[in-house]
Amino acid sequence: MSGTEPTRHPGRPWALPSTIAREFDPGGAGRRGRRTVRDWFADFSCFAAAVLLGMAGADAISANPHVSEDLADLDQVVGALACAAVWLRRRWPLGLAVAMVPVALVSDTGGGAAAVALFTLAVHRPFRYVAWVGAASIAMIPFAYWMRPDAEMPYGVSLAFGVLISLTVIGWGMFVRSRRELLLSLHDRALRAENEASLRAEQAQRLAREAIAREMHDVLAHRLTLLSVHAGALEFRPDAPRPEIVRAAGVIRESAHEALQDLRQVIGVLRGGDTDAPGRPQPTLAALDALVAECREAGMKVVLDSRVTDPDAVPAALGRTAYRIAQEALTNARKHAPGAEVTVTVTGAPGEGLTMTVRNPAPPGDVPKVPGSGQGLIGLAERASLAGGRLGHRALPGGGFHLEAWLPWAS
Template identity: 90%
Template sequence: MSSTESTRHPRRPWALPSAVAQEFDPSRVGRGPRRTVRDWFADFTCFGAAVLLGMMGADAISSNPHVSQDLADFDQVVGAFACAAVWLRRRWPVGLAIAMVPVGLASDTAGGAAAVALFTLAVHRPFRYVAWIGAASIAVIPFAYRLRPDADASYGVSIVFGVLVSLTVIGWGMFVRSRRQLLLSLHDRALRAENEAALRAEQAQRLAREEIAREMHDVLAHRLTLLSVHAGALEFRPDAPRPEIVRAAGVIRESAHEALQDLRQVIGVLRGGDTETPGRPQPTLAALDALVSECREAGMKVVLDSRVPDPGAVPAALGRTAYRIAQEALTNARKHAPGAEVAVTVTGAPGEGLKLTVRNPAPPGDVPRVPGSGQGLIGLTERASLAGGRLGHHALPGGGFHLEAWLPWAS
């Protein structure tokens, strides 16, 4: 079960009010709330309180010298029906509270049921209902004590006591309603925070996978292009001198070995689920000389003009980006302009930025067809943009190609 589902479905829904538990159970939306164990306990408690207060009221009305016996019997009958009506408080809280206003006026025994109805109204309905019905309940208190004066207290004291009890019941009910709304608000906030955290984690994972895919493309494209170019040369020149065939076969073997090593490293990172797993040292600008030497050994004509005094002092992230751009540019030149001399120029300083230019003329002869995805330059542009720089490229007159990248270098 996902974390969102566990938030939606708590482990103890029976301990929540039905109005709150329904929010955790989307299957109940649009239908009547199903009573939980807590609801049944609350209903029995309210019924018991109404009966207990009704018995106290019945005892008081029976011993009240101002009330006749027939009126006392009528009072108790009305109170009994009012207590039974408490079970309807969840289904019709407004109707029950309205009905209890005249019932409370006519019967002291129904006082407990009237208090429960008023409390339920304050819990389950907005304040506008509580204000009108509560005001009506308080307004009839003087008339109730005028019809049935209290035997032990004066008329004024009785009115003040009745008003305080009604206000206490209303305030308690509004407090319970506010607490429930607070719980729902906190639940929604927690759910939103959890969803946002899940989205951030998913986005971070997606960005990490894109970074791994980009690295895989940059590394494997360079190796596999060597394989394709030299295999194509052997196919076009089966009568080549033996030393050239041996050198091409050695390049193919070495490139295949390096490609397998890089592929194993990337797969190990993916299986481990940690994009920061250390493997081979990531190349920086200081490794550009080795890259050019490798291309020369593979038969390319590459001229490197590095005007950076200390390539090792270039920040690692900046140097790695520049290295990958140069690697992809040399790979494209090897595929699309074999035999042409490629000029690589690197200039820059802290505060000025790092500028990388790769330029090649048209190939001197026929170009073997090498399959490609066409995503290399798009990936380079995106890589430069993510580093805060820019990359541009265009074809030269006569069939050549020019690529230029600028990357920020903080001082």
């Protein structure tokens, strides 16, 4: 994952760095890439092996009484050309291996180059090509020893030795190929694991950001709506009685203070990077009475009908979700239906689930324009879904609104 550009192999869905792909290129996709120091070393080693084996073959053919001097010279010339052709093994492994089949038939000096070509074919090409070319090479061995019998070994022994050498070269090449495939597979698994870990980290960060954003919306929207409503009342009614102005100013001051405290808590979590860091206590269902009282102090008409026997016994996560739903619903009612009486009903028991309904009729007068993002209900539905529940809402005839949520409550 440094800066190397990924290379795609034919028939393989993985992306591999080009430096790794050059080591094993079954489709020839990397044939135009520059050779590395390792490639030059491998090519020179193969050329040296072909020359050394060719020299041994040249000595044997020169000392063979069954071969004339002219044929021995021709054998060495063909072998020298075959050794030079070894440098083409990376570019045309199949063509070189096919060309070496007749060369090995007529030249003992070219036997080393033929073995290198067969080995390269086994490394860089699938088994079907290796099988055909290898079978042709082995089939030529009896004719080669019949045309040029060995001076020291019997025909049968020479034949068995030649076949054994060919099979060893093919097996060695296939072993190298399978080892490289294994290394590439392990490298691909490492890349996949690294990518998956990166994606999981990004997803965790995104979920954390969404949770913080949802919490900021739920907490701050309630406070800032109070500020907006009472500031708007002061703006449009500057001649209001002094007690009302004092009460509105007190609500504004208290809401601003609470909003500042909540904002400090969220910022502290963001700076510390620990969502479990201690801060202000999280609300539960038992805090619903305080929320309703706060709304009443702000001038709302709220009726709370809680039929839960023991709110303190409600699980913390369930109670917090229910509290946030009620808080957002009351905030929306305050913004869009000022002056209307809002009824909050909470029912439920362990094993049955917790049901909350928030209902309000149409507002009695004109509704002032209060800015909003429209994402509150979407966030509530997502919050309920994450808790394993569901949330629905609908407009009532005449301009009212009805919201209902159900949350699971384990027994």
